[in-house]
Amino acid sequence: MNKFKLLTFITLIGFVSSNAQYNQEFGSTDECYGKTFSLVAWVLTDTANSYDPLTESQILSEIETLNNKFSEICVDFKLCQFKVLPNHRQDKIIKGIHDEEIAALYRKKNVINLYFAKEIENDDPDPGPCGYAPMGSITTPADTNLRDAIFLQKDCFDSDILAHELGHYFGLYNTFETSSFGPESADGSNCSTTGDLVCDTKADPKGSADSECHLSLAKFDDSSGVYFEPPVCNIMSSYNPSCDQFFTRGQMNRMLMIMKTGRSYLW
Numbered sequence: 001m002n003k004f005k006l007l008t009f010i011t012l013i014g015f016v017s018s019n020a021q022y023n024q025e026f027g028s029t030d031e032c033y034g035k036t037f038s039l040v041a042w043v044l045t046d047t048a049n050s051y052d053p054l055t056e057s058q059i060l061s062e063i064e065t066l067n068n069k070f071s072e073i074c075v076d077f078k079l080c081q082f083k084v085l086p087n088h089r090q091d092k093i094i095k096g097i098h099d100e101e102i103a104a105l106y107r108k109k110n111v112i113n114l115y116f117a118k119e120i121e122n123d124d125p126d127p128g129p130c131g132y133a134p135m136g137s138i139t140t141p142a143d144t145n146l147r148d149a150i151f152l153q154k155d156c157f158d159s160d161i162l163a164h165e166l167g168h169y170f171g172l173y174n175t176f177e178t179s180s181f182g183p184e185s186a187d188g189s190n191c192s193t194t195g196d197l198v199c200d201t202k203a204d205p206k207g208s209a210d211s212e213c214h215l216s217l218a219k220f221d222d223s224s225g226v227y228f229e230p231p232v233c234n235i236m237s238s239y240n241p242s243c244d245q246f247f248t249r250g251q252m253n254r255m256l257m258i259m260k261t262g263r264s265y266l267w
């Protein structure tokens with residue numbers, strides 16, 4: 001083997017093994033990506049302009065807290081534009097009806113657009129409480145108006161809600177996801193192919209948590225014969241406890257994979 005062939009061979013092996021690492025074992029890297037994503041905030045106010053809009057400083061302070069949640073992978077978010085849209089007739093957004101129209105009118109390309117409304121109506125089977133975002137994957141989505149549009153309800157907006165929707169936007173499922181890949185067993189034996197596909201978030205039966213971050217109603221998993229220990233303080237769960245909410249390293253790595261593939265067009 002000459003020098004050139006040997007080099008090509010070594011490079012190829014490196015590429016194959018790093019891909020395998022991402023595909024099979026989320027949670028095994030400690031990569032620091034070093035990317036800043038741009039956010040644009042569009043704040044819709046009601047027709048009478050009577051409902052106080054969010055202020056720019058409120059949004060900036062939530063983004064500051066948000067950035068702490070992503071600091072482990074050296075990713076942060078910067079507000080590059082803030083726009084109040086006064087007297088807007090679509091202050092209530094019905095998913096599938098108003099969102100497309102608003103995103104068509106007010107949209108910056110290749111950045112993440114946040115639309116804030118007084119009310120959001122979402123008829124999905126398991127809607128998020130305070131907003132919704134388009135799901136990310138390793139495939140680059142078509143450049144539609146809704147590709148980079150996240151809708152948020154003003155009165156419950158905070159850094160945890162924003163982190164949750166950005167989690168979906170960068171390809172994370174809810175920890176209690178069961179409809180896409182089936183339920184995860186409480187012993188974690190099928191963690192890479194079921195639930196949220198991330199192995200360091202434990203199976204989540206979506207119960208309720210007490211203020212101490214414990215699943216208050218202990219649930220037994222008939223399929224594995226052990227009790228669930230769901231990640232009640234995880235950003236992608238819906239327990240909403242008082243504890244600090246965080247992403248696991250496995251979730252960080254899944255988001256990194258999607259930031260570098262399907263969402264790599266973002267500035």
Ligand SMILES: [Zn+2]
Pocket residue numbers: 128164168174
């Ligand atoms: Zn969710």
